[in-house]
Amino acid sequence: MAGVNPYIEKPNTELPTRIYRIKYLNGDTKEETVIEVDPSKIPYSRTGQPGSILEIALGNGVEIDHACGGVCACSTCHVIVREGLESCSEATEDEEDMADEARGVTPESRLACQCVPDGTKDLVVEIPGWNKNLAREH
Numbered sequence: 339m340a341g342v343n344p345y346i347e348k349p350n351t352e353l354p355t356r357i358y359r360i361k362y363l364n365g366d367t368k369e370e371t372v373i374e375v376d377p378s379k380i381p382y383s384r385t386g387q388p389g390s391i392l393e394i395a396l397g398n399g400v401e402i403d404h405a406c407g408g409v410c411a412c413s414t415c416h417v418i419v420r421e422g423l424e425s426c427s428e429a430t431e432d433e434e435d436m437a438d439e440a441r442g443v444t445p446e447s448r449l450a451c452q453c454v455p456d457g458t459k460d461l462v463v464e465i466p467g468w469n470k471n472l473a474r475e476h
């Protein structure tokens with residue numbers, strides 16, 4: 339599932355104009371994956387805002403839960419932006435409301451499908467190990 343949610347405010351995003359890096363940290367396995375983001379290849383996938391932390395991850399084989407298909411209607415794509423948050427689009431009220439539903443929210447928490455870096459900083463993004471997609475829990 340992918341697409342846009344017509345009922346939410348669209349985030350005000352600025353796409354990168356230069357290559358930058360996102361390091362994804364898996365909270366479960368402690369595995370690290372570094373993606374070099376090439377602006378000319380955005381969007382890498384069709385899920386989430388173009389250039390978002392989620393769509394870049396999915397287009398590069400990094401799994402982040404995304405139960406609603408990246409349309410800001412769940413909180414399963416909750417991530418913690420450990421470095422580079424200042425280069426990311428501002429969270430909309432809709433994103434903040436939805437993120438409040440996630441477990442373990444921190445001041446650096448964002449919904450990966452809505453958070454679009456502008457490429458002026460490299461990012462370190464933690465995918466919380468306890469952020470389970472309820473639809474997949476037994």
Ligand code: FES
Nearest residue numbers: 406408410415451
């Ligand atoms: S995937 Fe549902 S809010 Fe991001």
